């Protein structure tokens with residue numbers, strides 16, 4: 001009797017467990033948590049919201065996308081760990097943030113003065129190199145879906161900066177990339193790795209003196225209110241890899257995957273289409289605020305920045321990997337030649 005009872009309980013529990021597992025994706029709706037660190041009114045923030053809109057529409061509500069902006073759930077490093085653990089399903093970290101995960105090749109995107117413009121950049125992300133870089137993520141439990149643009153970085157500080165020598169001794173916040181570390185050291189600055197969500201506070205309290213970012217990131221974090229000077233160097237690039245937890249994504253039934261793939265394709269076009277305008281408008285708004293002085297380097301000043309920062313390419317070649325570097329140069333040209 002007892003044995004029978006146990007057997008019954010066992011069978012019932014197993015049945016329930018299998019039933020739940022088997023129907024995990026049949027349940028309505030499937031939730032995709034999409035976490036990111038920037039404001040909703042940025043290229044990435046708007047791209048995430050667009051994906052949500054399209055994914056929910058194309059799956060007829062069978063998928064619900066919850067977007068968590070502004071590091072609401074996780075800061076930079078933690079969000080990658082959360083994705084690997086499956087606590088969130090989708091992220092769009094900047095390409096600079098893949099180095100600490102062991103995918104150092106992504107730091108190629110951080111090299112100063114590598115991409116002359118967005119067209120050059122997109123030849124890389126939309127071509128073979130972009131695909132090969134995504135392959136490096138699969139053994140980390142991550143699938144790369146798309147590259148989203150933000151834009152080119154400008155420098156800021158509380159003292160005027162015109163020339164690389166003006167950076168001497170400044171504590172400058174960087175993302176967690178060895179290439180960015182080398183780049184700041186090349187101009188005599190002291191790089192400080194810090195999560196994006198902490199930058200405004202660190203600038204306003206003087207924990208760091210300056211930082212580099214896209215106009216859109218600076219403006220939406222109100223950095224122009226705590227940085228008196230900016231220099232529009234456009235010396236480097238910030239863009240994103242939209243990534244998902246591989247197990248989750250692979251486990252989605254085909255009738256959901258197809259509409260989600262379509263939603264991602266369209267959200268990608270949208271995010272990439274708006275990125276230039278978003279950054280131009282942010283730059284104009286910061287100028288109009290009168291709270292910061294934005295200078296454009298003269299051609300000679302620009303040359304001085306290029307000269308000071310280009311040696312970084314050689315310095316970090318081993319870290320980024322000769323193969324990746326050569327493959328990128330083959331597409332966009334070697335800026336040292």
Ligand code: LMR
Pocket residue numbers: 037038093094150175195196213217238
């Ligand atoms: C930063 O940390 O400065 C940026 O990567 C933030 C972002 O995601 O654009």
